[in-house]
Amino acid sequence: MDFIFEQRWSPYAVGALIGLINLLGMLISNKPLGASTSFLKLSGMIVGLFDKNRVLSNDYYKKNKPEIDWGMMLVFGIILGAFLSAVISGDFRLMKIPPMWSDNVSSNFIVRFIGALVGGIFLGVGSRWAGGCTSGHGISGTSQLSILSWVAAVAFFVGGIITAFLIYGI
Amino acid sequence: MEKYYDNKKLQLFFGLLIGVSFGFLLHRGGVTKYDVIVGQLLLSDFTVIKIIFTAIIVTMSGIGLFYRKGLIKVETKSGSLKNSIIGGLLFGVGFGLLGYCPGTIAGAIGNGYIDAMTGGFIGIVLGTGIYAFIHPSLVKKKIVTNDKYSEYNLFNEYKGNILVVILPILLSLMGVLYIIELLGL
Numbered sequence: 001m002d003f004i005f006e007q008r009w010s011p012y013a014v015g016a017l018i019g020l021i022n023l024l025g026m027l028i029s030n031k032p033l034g035a036s037t038s039f040l041k042l043s044g045m046i047v048g049l050f051d052k053n054r055v056l057s058n059d060y061y062k063k064n065k066p067e068i069d070w071g072m073m074l075v076f077g078i079i080l081g082a083f084l085s086a087v088i089s090g091d092f093r094l095m096k097i098p099p100m101w102s103d104n105v106s107s108n109f110i111v112r113f114i115g116a117l118v119g120g121i122f123l124g125v126g127s128r129w130a131g132g133c134t135s136g137h138g139i140s141g142t143s144q145l146s147i148l149s150w151v152a153a154v155a156f157f158v159g160g161i162i163t164a165f166l167i168y169g170i
Numbered sequence: 171m172e173k174y175y176d177n178k179k180l181q182l183f184f185g186l187l188i189g190v191s192f193g194f195l196l197h198r199g200g201v202t203k204y205d206v207i208v209g210q211l212l213l214s215d216f217t218v219i220k221i222i223f224t225a226i227i228v229t230m231s232g233i234g235l236f237y238r239k240g241l242i243k244v245e246t247k248s249g250s251l252k253n254s255i256i257g258g259l260l261f262g263v264g265f266g267l268l269g270y271c272p273g274t275i276a277g278a279i280g281n282g283y284i285d286a287m288t289g290g291f292i293g294i295v296l297g298t299g300i301y302a303f304i305h306p307s308l309v310k311k312k313i314v315t316n317d318k319y320s321e322y323n324l325f326n327e328y329k330g331n332i333l334v335v336i337l338p339i340l341l342s343l344m345g346v347l348y349i350i351e352l353l354g355l
Binding site: 009018085121146156163164 | 171172174175181182183184185186187188189190191192193194195196197198199200202203204205208209211212213217220221222223224225226227228229230232233236241242243244245246247248249250251253254255256257258259260261262263264265266267268269271272273274275276277278279280281282283284285286288289290291292293294295296297298299300301302303304305306308314319320322323324325335339347
Protein backbone atom coordinates (compact mmCIF):
# COMPACT_ATOMS: atom_id res chain seq x y z
CA MET A 1 0.00 0.00 0.00
CA ASP A 2 3.06 2.28 -0.13
CA PHE A 3 1.91 3.73 -3.43
CA ILE A 4 -0.75 5.71 -1.55
CA PHE A 5 2.02 7.86 -0.06
CA GLU A 6 4.16 8.16 -3.18
CA GLN A 7 4.29 11.68 -4.61
CA ARG A 8 4.50 10.64 -8.23
CA TRP A 9 2.87 7.76 -10.03
CA SER A 10 3.76 6.48 -13.48
CA PRO A 11 2.27 8.83 -16.10
CA TYR A 12 0.86 5.79 -17.88
CA ALA A 13 -0.99 4.62 -14.75
CA VAL A 14 -2.28 8.16 -14.19
CA GLY A 15 -3.36 8.52 -17.83
CA ALA A 16 -5.14 5.15 -17.82
CA LEU A 17 -6.99 5.99 -14.58
CA ILE A 18 -8.00 9.41 -15.94
CA GLY A 19 -9.35 7.57 -18.99
CA LEU A 20 -11.42 5.27 -16.76
CA ILE A 21 -12.76 8.22 -14.77
CA ASN A 22 -13.66 9.99 -17.99
CA LEU A 23 -15.60 6.93 -19.11
CA LEU A 24 -17.32 6.70 -15.73
CA GLY A 25 -18.43 10.33 -16.04
CA MET A 26 -19.79 9.69 -19.52
CA LEU A 27 -21.70 6.66 -18.24
CA ILE A 28 -23.20 8.03 -15.03
CA SER A 29 -23.56 11.71 -15.98
CA ASN A 30 -23.42 11.82 -19.79
CA LYS A 31 -20.62 14.35 -19.31
CA PRO A 32 -17.04 14.11 -20.50
CA LEU A 33 -14.28 15.90 -18.55
CA GLY A 34 -13.91 19.62 -19.19
CA ALA A 35 -13.05 22.67 -17.10
CA SER A 36 -13.20 25.97 -18.99
CA THR A 37 -17.01 26.35 -19.05
CA SER A 38 -17.01 26.41 -15.24
CA PHE A 39 -14.71 29.44 -15.21
CA LEU A 40 -17.10 31.14 -17.63
CA LYS A 41 -20.05 30.39 -15.34
CA LEU A 42 -18.16 31.75 -12.37
CA SER A 43 -17.40 34.94 -14.32
CA GLY A 44 -21.14 35.26 -15.03
CA MET A 45 -21.96 34.85 -11.33
CA ILE A 46 -19.48 37.57 -10.41
CA VAL A 47 -20.72 39.99 -13.09
CA GLY A 48 -24.27 39.15 -11.95
CA LEU A 49 -23.48 40.34 -8.43
CA PHE A 50 -22.98 43.86 -9.82
CA ASP A 51 -25.36 43.96 -12.77
CA LYS A 52 -27.83 41.12 -13.23
CA ASN A 53 -29.25 42.46 -16.47
CA ARG A 54 -25.91 42.42 -18.26
CA VAL A 55 -25.76 38.67 -17.66
CA LEU A 56 -29.41 37.95 -18.39
CA SER A 57 -29.25 39.83 -21.71
CA ASN A 58 -25.98 38.23 -22.84
CA ASP A 59 -26.43 35.53 -25.49
CA TYR A 60 -23.35 33.61 -24.41
CA TYR A 61 -24.46 33.42 -20.77
CA LYS A 62 -27.93 32.41 -21.97
CA LYS A 63 -26.33 29.35 -23.59
CA ASN A 64 -24.09 28.70 -20.56
CA LYS A 65 -26.22 29.58 -17.55
CA PRO A 66 -24.14 30.85 -14.63
CA GLU A 67 -25.25 28.39 -11.94
CA ILE A 68 -23.68 25.67 -9.80
CA ASP A 69 -23.75 22.55 -11.95
CA TRP A 70 -21.90 19.29 -12.60
CA GLY A 71 -18.92 21.04 -14.18
CA MET A 72 -18.47 23.52 -11.35
CA MET A 73 -18.57 20.70 -8.82
CA LEU A 74 -15.97 18.95 -10.97
CA VAL A 75 -13.56 21.91 -10.79
CA PHE A 76 -14.17 22.30 -7.06
CA GLY A 77 -13.51 18.57 -6.74
CA ILE A 78 -10.20 18.90 -8.64
CA ILE A 79 -8.98 21.45 -6.06
CA LEU A 80 -10.05 19.14 -3.25
CA GLY A 81 -8.62 15.98 -4.83
CA ALA A 82 -5.24 17.57 -5.57
CA PHE A 83 -5.16 18.97 -2.02
CA LEU A 84 -5.87 15.51 -0.58
CA SER A 85 -3.23 13.85 -2.73
CA ALA A 86 -0.66 16.54 -1.90
CA VAL A 87 -1.31 16.29 1.84
CA ILE A 88 -1.26 12.48 1.90
CA SER A 89 2.03 12.36 -0.02
CA GLY A 90 3.62 15.20 1.98
CA ASP A 91 3.82 17.44 -1.10
CA PHE A 92 1.50 20.24 0.03
CA ARG A 93 3.25 23.55 0.47
CA LEU A 94 2.45 27.18 -0.14
CA MET A 95 4.72 28.32 -2.95
CA LYS A 96 4.67 31.79 -4.50
CA ILE A 97 6.71 31.31 -7.66
CA PRO A 98 7.42 28.10 -9.60
CA PRO A 99 11.15 27.17 -9.34
CA MET A 100 11.77 27.30 -13.09
CA TRP A 101 10.26 30.78 -13.39
CA SER A 102 12.15 32.19 -10.40
CA ASP A 103 15.47 30.73 -11.64
CA ASN A 104 15.16 31.93 -15.23
CA VAL A 105 12.65 34.77 -15.46
CA SER A 106 12.33 36.70 -12.21
CA SER A 107 12.19 36.05 -8.49
CA ASN A 108 9.85 39.01 -7.98
CA PHE A 109 6.31 37.85 -7.18
CA ILE A 110 4.72 40.87 -8.88
CA VAL A 111 6.34 39.86 -12.18
CA ARG A 112 5.02 36.30 -11.82
CA PHE A 113 1.59 37.60 -10.79
CA ILE A 114 1.33 39.74 -13.92
CA GLY A 115 2.61 36.91 -16.12
CA ALA A 116 0.05 34.52 -14.63
CA LEU A 117 -2.75 37.11 -14.92
CA VAL A 118 -2.04 37.88 -18.59
CA GLY A 119 -1.55 34.18 -19.32
CA GLY A 120 -4.85 33.42 -17.59
CA ILE A 121 -6.70 36.02 -19.67
CA PHE A 122 -5.34 34.48 -22.89
CA LEU A 123 -6.34 31.01 -21.63
CA GLY A 124 -9.82 32.19 -20.73
CA VAL A 125 -10.49 33.93 -24.04
CA GLY A 126 -8.81 31.18 -26.10
CA SER A 127 -10.59 28.29 -24.39
CA ARG A 128 -14.03 29.76 -24.99
CA TRP A 129 -13.08 30.85 -28.52
CA ALA A 130 -11.99 27.31 -29.36
CA GLY A 131 -14.88 25.80 -27.35
CA GLY A 132 -12.80 23.86 -24.83
CA CYS A 133 -9.52 23.39 -22.99
CA THR A 134 -6.85 20.73 -22.52
CA SER A 135 -9.45 18.50 -20.82
CA GLY A 136 -12.55 19.23 -22.92
CA HIS A 137 -10.79 19.20 -26.28
CA GLY A 138 -7.42 17.62 -25.44
CA ILE A 139 -8.67 14.49 -23.67
CA SER A 140 -12.44 14.23 -24.14
CA GLY A 141 -13.03 15.62 -27.63
CA THR A 142 -10.00 13.86 -29.09
CA SER A 143 -11.19 10.54 -27.57
CA GLN A 144 -14.59 11.12 -29.16
CA LEU A 145 -12.73 11.62 -32.44
CA SER A 146 -13.94 15.15 -33.02
CA ILE A 147 -11.93 16.79 -35.82
CA LEU A 148 -12.35 20.22 -34.19
CA SER A 149 -10.90 18.88 -30.92
CA TRP A 150 -7.85 17.36 -32.61
CA VAL A 151 -7.16 20.63 -34.44
CA ALA A 152 -7.66 22.66 -31.23
CA ALA A 153 -5.40 20.33 -29.21
CA VAL A 154 -2.60 20.68 -31.77
CA ALA A 155 -3.06 24.49 -31.76
CA PHE A 156 -2.87 24.54 -27.91
CA PHE A 157 0.54 22.88 -28.03
CA VAL A 158 1.85 24.82 -31.05
CA GLY A 159 0.97 28.11 -29.32
CA GLY A 160 2.28 26.85 -26.00
CA ILE A 161 5.58 25.56 -27.39
CA ILE A 162 6.27 28.83 -29.28
CA THR A 163 5.46 30.90 -26.18
CA ALA A 164 7.56 28.75 -23.85
CA PHE A 165 10.58 28.94 -26.18
CA LEU A 166 10.14 32.72 -26.47
CA ILE A 167 10.24 32.98 -22.67
CA TYR A 168 13.07 30.53 -22.01
CA GLY A 169 15.08 30.72 -25.25
CA ILE A 170 16.23 27.68 -27.21
CA MET B 171 -28.00 5.05 -16.50
CA GLU B 172 -30.05 7.60 -18.41
CA LYS B 173 -32.76 7.81 -15.75
CA TYR B 174 -30.19 9.38 -13.40
CA TYR B 175 -29.14 12.17 -15.79
CA ASP B 176 -31.97 14.46 -14.63
CA ASN B 177 -31.46 13.89 -10.90
CA LYS B 178 -29.80 17.22 -10.15
CA LYS B 179 -28.52 16.60 -6.64
CA LEU B 180 -27.14 13.20 -7.53
CA GLN B 181 -25.39 14.70 -10.56
CA LEU B 182 -23.79 17.42 -8.43
CA PHE B 183 -22.46 14.67 -6.20
CA PHE B 184 -21.18 12.71 -9.21
CA GLY B 185 -19.45 15.86 -10.49
CA LEU B 186 -17.70 16.30 -7.16
CA LEU B 187 -16.73 12.62 -7.02
CA ILE B 188 -15.28 12.61 -10.54
CA GLY B 189 -13.54 15.93 -9.79
CA VAL B 190 -11.90 14.68 -6.59
CA SER B 191 -10.58 11.60 -8.41
CA PHE B 192 -9.39 13.68 -11.37
CA GLY B 193 -7.64 16.19 -9.09
CA PHE B 194 -6.00 13.39 -7.09
CA LEU B 195 -4.65 11.88 -10.32
CA LEU B 196 -3.50 15.21 -11.78
CA HIS B 197 -1.41 15.73 -8.65
CA ARG B 198 0.04 12.21 -8.68
CA GLY B 199 0.86 12.66 -12.36
CA GLY B 200 2.88 15.77 -11.51
CA VAL B 201 0.83 18.01 -13.81
CA THR B 202 -0.29 20.37 -11.06
CA LYS B 203 3.28 21.71 -11.31
CA TYR B 204 4.32 24.58 -13.56
CA ASP B 205 7.77 23.05 -14.12
CA VAL B 206 6.32 19.79 -15.48
CA ILE B 207 3.87 21.51 -17.84
CA VAL B 208 6.39 24.05 -19.15
CA GLY B 209 8.96 21.22 -19.35
CA GLN B 210 6.59 19.58 -21.84
CA LEU B 211 6.22 22.79 -23.85
CA LEU B 212 10.04 23.09 -23.94
CA LEU B 213 10.12 19.45 -25.10
CA SER B 214 12.35 18.38 -22.21
CA ASP B 215 9.77 16.48 -20.07
CA PHE B 216 7.17 14.33 -21.81
CA THR B 217 4.96 13.63 -18.78
CA VAL B 218 2.01 15.64 -20.13
CA ILE B 219 1.95 13.87 -23.49
CA LYS B 220 2.29 10.45 -21.82
CA ILE B 221 -0.71 11.17 -19.59
CA ILE B 222 -2.88 12.69 -22.33
CA PHE B 223 -2.14 9.96 -24.89
CA THR B 224 -2.79 7.15 -22.39
CA ALA B 225 -6.02 8.84 -21.29
CA ILE B 226 -7.12 9.12 -24.92
CA ILE B 227 -6.24 5.46 -25.60
CA VAL B 228 -8.34 4.26 -22.63
CA THR B 229 -11.26 6.66 -23.15
CA MET B 230 -11.46 6.00 -26.87
CA SER B 231 -11.31 2.21 -26.44
CA GLY B 232 -13.99 2.39 -23.75
CA ILE B 233 -16.25 4.50 -25.93
CA GLY B 234 -15.71 1.95 -28.68
CA LEU B 235 -16.92 -0.80 -26.34
CA PHE B 236 -19.94 1.05 -24.95
CA TYR B 237 -20.96 3.00 -28.04
CA ARG B 238 -22.45 0.11 -29.95
CA LYS B 239 -24.40 -1.04 -26.89
CA GLY B 240 -25.88 2.45 -26.69
CA LEU B 241 -24.51 3.05 -23.19
CA ILE B 242 -22.48 6.10 -24.19
CA LYS B 243 -23.56 8.93 -26.42
CA VAL B 244 -20.95 10.68 -28.48
CA GLU B 245 -21.82 14.36 -28.73
CA THR B 246 -18.99 16.66 -29.71
CA LYS B 247 -18.50 20.39 -29.68
CA SER B 248 -19.86 22.85 -32.20
CA GLY B 249 -17.57 25.34 -33.91
CA SER B 250 -15.28 25.49 -36.91
CA LEU B 251 -11.71 24.77 -37.92
CA LYS B 252 -11.14 28.53 -37.84
CA ASN B 253 -12.34 28.78 -34.21
CA SER B 254 -10.19 25.81 -33.20
CA ILE B 255 -7.07 27.31 -34.80
CA ILE B 256 -7.46 30.96 -33.67
CA GLY B 257 -8.85 30.08 -30.22
CA GLY B 258 -6.37 27.26 -29.85
CA LEU B 259 -3.37 29.51 -30.58
CA LEU B 260 -4.64 32.18 -28.15
CA PHE B 261 -5.05 29.42 -25.58
CA GLY B 262 -1.52 28.25 -26.34
CA VAL B 263 -0.06 31.69 -25.60
CA GLY B 264 -1.78 31.60 -22.22
CA PHE B 265 -0.73 27.97 -21.68
CA GLY B 266 2.94 28.90 -22.18
CA LEU B 267 2.79 32.06 -20.09
CA LEU B 268 0.71 30.77 -17.17
CA GLY B 269 2.04 27.21 -17.27
CA TYR B 270 -1.27 25.73 -16.16
CA CYS B 271 -4.51 25.08 -18.03
CA PRO B 272 -8.07 25.45 -16.67
CA GLY B 273 -8.11 21.91 -15.21
CA THR B 274 -4.55 21.74 -13.90
CA ILE B 275 -4.76 25.21 -12.34
CA ALA B 276 -7.47 23.87 -10.04
CA GLY B 277 -5.02 21.12 -9.13
CA ALA B 278 -2.21 23.65 -8.64
CA ILE B 279 -4.45 25.59 -6.24
CA GLY B 280 -4.98 22.38 -4.23
CA ASN B 281 -1.22 21.81 -4.26
CA GLY B 282 -0.74 25.21 -2.57
CA TYR B 283 0.64 27.26 -5.46
CA ILE B 284 -0.02 30.94 -4.87
CA ASP B 285 0.57 32.14 -8.46
CA ALA B 286 -2.26 29.78 -9.48
CA MET B 287 -4.61 30.95 -6.69
CA THR B 288 -4.08 34.63 -7.48
CA GLY B 289 -3.03 35.87 -10.95
CA GLY B 290 -3.80 32.65 -12.81
CA PHE B 291 -7.25 32.02 -11.40
CA ILE B 292 -8.33 35.67 -11.66
CA GLY B 293 -6.96 35.80 -15.21
CA ILE B 294 -8.94 32.79 -16.44
CA VAL B 295 -12.19 34.06 -14.88
CA LEU B 296 -11.53 37.49 -16.43
CA GLY B 297 -10.69 35.96 -19.82
CA THR B 298 -13.82 33.78 -20.01
CA GLY B 299 -15.89 36.81 -18.90
CA ILE B 300 -14.31 39.01 -21.57
CA TYR B 301 -15.12 36.33 -24.14
CA ALA B 302 -18.79 36.26 -23.11
CA PHE B 303 -19.06 39.95 -23.94
CA ILE B 304 -17.12 39.86 -27.24
CA HIS B 305 -18.80 36.64 -28.45
CA PRO B 306 -21.88 38.31 -29.99
CA SER B 307 -19.82 40.66 -32.16
CA LEU B 308 -17.34 37.91 -33.09
CA VAL B 309 -20.30 35.89 -34.39
CA LYS B 310 -21.82 38.91 -36.16
CA LYS B 311 -18.55 39.68 -37.94
CA LYS B 312 -18.24 35.98 -38.85
CA ILE B 313 -14.91 35.68 -37.03
CA VAL B 314 -16.35 32.93 -34.82
CA THR B 315 -18.27 30.52 -37.03
CA ASN B 316 -19.77 27.06 -37.42
CA ASP B 317 -18.59 24.94 -40.33
CA LYS B 318 -19.21 21.41 -41.58
CA TYR B 319 -17.08 19.98 -38.78
CA SER B 320 -19.35 21.45 -36.09
CA GLU B 321 -20.48 18.57 -33.86
CA TYR B 322 -18.85 16.20 -36.35
CA ASN B 323 -16.92 13.17 -35.13
CA LEU B 324 -15.67 9.92 -36.61
CA PHE B 325 -17.62 7.77 -34.13
CA ASN B 326 -20.98 8.88 -35.45
CA GLU B 327 -19.67 9.05 -39.04
CA TYR B 328 -18.56 5.41 -39.01
CA LYS B 329 -21.16 4.14 -36.50
CA GLY B 330 -18.44 3.12 -34.05
CA ASN B 331 -16.79 0.72 -36.49
CA ILE B 332 -13.78 -0.31 -34.42
CA LEU B 333 -11.54 -1.48 -37.23
CA VAL B 334 -11.95 1.61 -39.37
CA VAL B 335 -12.03 4.25 -36.67
CA ILE B 336 -10.30 3.23 -33.49
CA LEU B 337 -7.57 0.80 -34.44
CA PRO B 338 -5.43 3.07 -36.68
CA ILE B 339 -5.55 5.91 -34.14
CA LEU B 340 -4.86 3.56 -31.24
CA LEU B 341 -1.80 2.12 -32.98
CA SER B 342 -0.50 5.59 -33.93
CA LEU B 343 -0.77 6.87 -30.35
CA MET B 344 0.93 3.74 -29.00
CA GLY B 345 3.62 4.11 -31.65
CA VAL B 346 4.36 7.69 -30.56
CA LEU B 347 4.55 6.61 -26.90
CA TYR B 348 6.86 3.75 -27.86
CA ILE B 349 9.18 6.16 -29.70
CA ILE B 350 9.17 8.54 -26.70
CA GLU B 351 10.25 5.66 -24.46
CA LEU B 352 12.80 4.47 -27.00
CA LEU B 353 14.38 7.93 -27.04
CA GLY B 354 14.34 7.95 -23.25
CA LEU B 355 12.30 11.17 -23.10
